[in-house]
Amino acid sequence: MTTINLTNYQPAWQQLALDFQETLKTYPWYQASSHIGSTAMPKVLARPIVDIAVLVTDVNATVKALAATPVPTQPQTYQLTFDGQLMHVILTTVTADYQTLINFRDYLNAHRTDSRKYTAVRQTAQQAQNYYAAKADFVSGINGKATEWLATKDQHEHHDRTVRAELVNMCLIRNPETDEVVVENKIDSQWAGLTFPGGHVDPGESQVHAMQREVYEETGLTVNQLQLVGTVTWVENATGDVSLGTLYTTTDYHGNLLAGSYEGAISWQPLASLTPDKLAPGVAEMLQVFTNPAINEAFWGADDTKLQLF
Incomplete structure (x- = not known):
């Protein structure tokens, strides 16, 4: 043999x-x-x-x-x-x-x-x-x-796999000494409740630069050392068009926190106090992506009724 x-x-x-x-x-x-x-x-x-x-x-x-x-x-x-x-x-x-x-x-x-x-x-x-x-x-x-x-x-x-993708982002800014995070109290009638700073990526803009720009515009803070922790995806229609969000965390920030913006009031809140009933729809699931290393993605399929976690 x-x-x-x-x-x-x-x-x-x-x-x-x-x-x-x-x-x-x-x-x-x-x-x-x-x-x-x-x-x-x-x-x-x-x-x-x-x-x-x-x-x-x-x-x-x-x-x-x-x-x-x-x-x-x-x-x-x-x-x-x-x-x-x-x-x-x-x-x-x-x-x-x-x-x-x-x-x-x-x-x-x-x-x-x-x-x-x-x-x-x-x-x-x-x-x-x-x-x-x-x-x-x-x-x-x-x-x-x-x-x-x-x-x-x-x-x-x-096969044409091209779909329309809208790029968005969100950032969890945390004070490591107090375990407080920056939240926005959204006044949008379609998406009311607490959420985190974020917005859209402009054409030709890098994801990180877009995140830094959105945070500064909404909160007055300058953030660095952004850590990518996961993504959130919403499938918008049967064609497969999506809104794709990148989720970042950081403890590296400086500047004076604004009192609020046209989107709502800005404040520091204890992370432990952010219960689902206080958060805007879907943010509780995204918070798990931010805070749980075992979860990397929140996903909303075309036929789903809530975000799934992976």
Whole structure:
């Protein structure tokens, strides 16, 4: 029983494959070739054997010209050494079979979860009596997935994912000595209650600069050392247009707090006193994003009735 060793991807494998493929092009039976297998998958562990799929018109002539020897238990696969590197050459005269090998590579390179599973399957099979048979069922399943994926690949890649996004922000300014925070008492009839300084990002403006500008305009404070703690997203319609908010906290501030603005009164309030009944709609959920490191996002889907937390 031979142990199959898996190792990290080596960029040199790609160049070796290209060099070898150039030599193949000189033969009259050659039609096409492609670097396949795990050494062509940068995100997976690999056997240190470079696999090349070759479409030919005459398998026997190819084997003889390359002085290759059959790989036991691997149909259509032959081994040779090129520039000091062990290589497996998979030979076929059937275009569909050649394409299946390429599709397997392309699918795993495009699907990180399945590529991880492929590594796990091969790690389990490393000391199996027949390494290739041990991973055969997984390979067959991926070939089925790859066929389905390729049938709709162009549709997915060319689907217009553009949506309208309104960028907004909000900041929790905290006094670490008193554990008080700056709040605004909104007088907006549609969104009344306590909330935190924030507003819109102007076109061409950075998120951080917009946050600093909004805080200064609304509170008179200059804030620095803003810490991004999460996001809040409202899906506005079935098309997927969104309002996307970035949520920041800071304890680095200076200046004189304004008494209020056209939006409402400004004051320091104990963080512990900010119960949901005092807060504007949705702010209680956002406060959890601000204060709970395990929560990173508040989200309102098109059909939701309140913010969900993730």
